[in-house]
Amino acid sequence: MNRSIDIKINGKNYSDVVEDRLLLVNYIRDVAGLTGTHMGCDTGHCGACTIVMNGEAVKSCLILAVQAEGASVETVEGLASETGLHPLQVSFRRNFAVQCGFCTAGILMSALALLRNNPEPSPEDISKALTGNICRCEGYPNIVKAIEEASLVIRASKDLGREPRGKENEKEG
């Protein structure tokens, strides 16, 4: 059966008629054309498809597009703002936290949700927040370091009273 849905992705409104069985990840990739979100396993283990939906990190291969009706979705494409890259993107690059890059989008989105809920995470908090994301290059030491560094940068920019770049302080839902 088909159904019409309205979804906001990265601040932009999408209206489409989709099959009930269409997964949200396929909607994001194939209908909205945002291919930065990846599919690595079909079973919900790998987290390459992680997005932020209504403020929470969600695996977009585990829900249907029709379940996202009315939702506000953020994908990796929405992470950078007009003023520049998000501190997470900058620190991933600076810390050599990207190898093949296939898992990166999902990890960035999990990290984004973490830093909004917990702006001062310990390395253990970061590891815990990433348990749903697999990096097969196994670059975890660099990834955890990069997220910790990004959290420091965001906090420092707040302390300095400057507008932190990106959207990390935006309230969702």
Next chain:
Amino acid sequence: MTIQSSQEKRTEQTYVGVAYPRLEDLRLTTGKAKFLDDLSVPPGTHYAVILRSPYAHAKIKRIDAEDAIKVPGVRAVLTAVELLSVMDPLPLALRSPIRYYPIATDRARYAGEPVAVVIARTRAIAEDAASKVNVDYEPLEVVADIEKALAQGAPNVHEAVGSNTVWKKTFSYGDVGNAFEQAVKVVSVDVRVNGYTVPPMETFGVVAEYDRGSDVLTEWCNFIGPFTMAYVVAKALRLSQDRFRVIVPGDIGGSFGTKLAVYPYMALIGACSIFTGVPVKWIETRMEHFVGSTRAATRLSHLEMALSADGEFLGLKARITDDIGAYPRSPEPGHLLKSVSNFTGPYKIANLEISGEYVTTNTLPTSPIRAFGRPHLCIPLEKLVDKCAKITGTDPLELRKRNFIQPRDFPYTTASGGVYDSGDYGAAIEKLKQIFDLDGARADILEKRREGRLVGLGFAVGIEPSVSNMAYLDLAIPEEERQKATFMPHSGGQHSATLKIEPDGHIVARLDSCPQGQGHETVAAQLVASVLGVNPEDVRVLTGVDTFNVSWSISSGTYASRFGSLGISAVYSAALDMRKKLTEAASKLLGVSADDIVMENGVLFSKSRRDLKISSKRLVGTVYWNPGSDALKGGDHTLSVTRTFNVETLGPATLDNKVNASATYGFIGTAAAVEVDRDTGSVSILKYASVHDSGGSVNPGIVEQLCVGAANQAASHALHQELIHDDRGQPLNITFGDYYVRTAEDFFTPIFGSAAKKSPFTPLGTKGVSEGDNMTGPAALLIAIQDALYEYNADIDTVPFTAERIWSRFLSKNNLGESASSRSDVA
């Protein structure tokens, strides 16, 4: 930015040795990268879903696709009956009557073997239709492991062979018999390495478009090379090379060797497009990846070392049995042959005998997995060396150092023909002791043991060969055949790079590499920028191969750590050539000799008369827009150079079976401290360090990140990873839920050290690096666990050494009684 950089003066090698942030990351962190499944597809593309055999061994009696074909949107249901009309078997590296197709013909020989392909307008329709295909199977007796395959009266996986042994050979170097006669002691070990894989995040994928107008089949695929396999696919599809275009995207989501095995699917999906006349796209699911992609060989090895009175390694004997699954597909028997050159590792051993036997079973076929065959070799060899140290009462690092090839010996030719370029292994060991804080670690172990904890130390060393000289596969061919005049020997492993300066001064570098996370774009940009005096951002680097537009060879691709060795050399050489071209053109335009020209800050000028100068931008412009000028006419000043780099030592195999399978040979030394939980058998890594000889790094940040990942992968393999099947050949762990993959909750941070010894064979002295931990890591961990379990006299003989194996073999109640006496030693 262009060749005329606005930046201040850059001298050569400015960016060499700098941890420059990766250029790739700008698109990878913003979601703008284009992996295979992200590419737009040709109009009319159909989607393939592969129906696979649920039986490990069965006769295919009948395939009924009548209901499936009626599903609206289905274009075709293709089986071997249809596809063999456009396809021949994929050629094998070894001589065998076996015919290997990418789809089962009359029999399925492993659970997961393709049986039919449903082609439909969408993937969902194809999946729906696939469920309506009925296959009538007659299950046959299954041969699921080596022991059964070699048992008397075992059923044959291939009746045409008449046995499950598809290849058997003994290689002998030096005088092994004499060495063992002279030996004061002979020490032996047995190790079983179970089948495993290092699965990448991105699964396999192929888009094939057969164009009737040009009669060309184009395939977009995340294949990593070597392009010998593209040749194999063209052969199978009855295509001449000019009618087979392979396009590999610049972004590949990891491989760890596995994506060489995309090639059977290139044949299968290509055949589907040729047969149906429509473009066909296939993206592998994760479960398909586990049952149908590839794995490393299962190996049984028995190694013996002949020792002199003072602990010298006089000779080494190895008996190797590899289970390579249902088909001996190319590049097997590479699991063994790729390592023949460096079988003796970093040790000076003049007498060597290797007996290899290759066995087919009803399991997934194999292909190279990160550090092809070297975990299989390094784990038993280092376990053997450790045992030799114990038996002779020598410190394990001292015994190794005593038997190392010495710095004065290089270039060193091994007994089996490997030509090692450079090394100072003893110095690397000293560095390892220092970064690991060996004295501190030993004190810590003693302290913990006093508390009754099961802790131990382990060391492993190894040679890290880079580049693959195809000559090694000729060892699979009988000597009689190799002697014939008609035989074409194989050799070489060249890498190419094309550098072009566009009319507006922009620089483009085109590589024939297929990186999967190794940062080639950044490294190449650093090299070109250093030579041409610009910034890395000024150089656009294109990776991935398009066989119609790239200078490629049969060895093109990214595997066997070839980029760090030959790839860097090709890019660097091309950049030097380009600088020479610019200098020559400038010398003509300025009327001075080329030796007199200097290039700085985007300006070329005469050293003797500094007022004679030309900006590189004007120079490039003149070459393009005014080549007919008096100064330039008649000369070749085109600003495009292709450089192919090879190393002279990559010759063909000799008739006495000596071969040099690699171009450069790095070194790695690893130390690990572990604790075994008495109650569960689970292992914690207390400390882990590796020292690498990469010959020097262009980008140490990239080298270190690759090695950090490799060390974690090594522990994943050693402690957890194996592909499990039951005795009917049914795979039991086929998702990321039940095949162990590490998460961020469970990683460790290895201590990284460098002990570079420049290679004399490459212009910058670099060697390949980052596969080393995948071999020394499991070996060091195994030895450390044996040390931790010394009170149990533990002999760890199976990889992975899972908590379950450690517990049931050594720690469970039944074993406690046996070890009670040795336990009192500790208390």
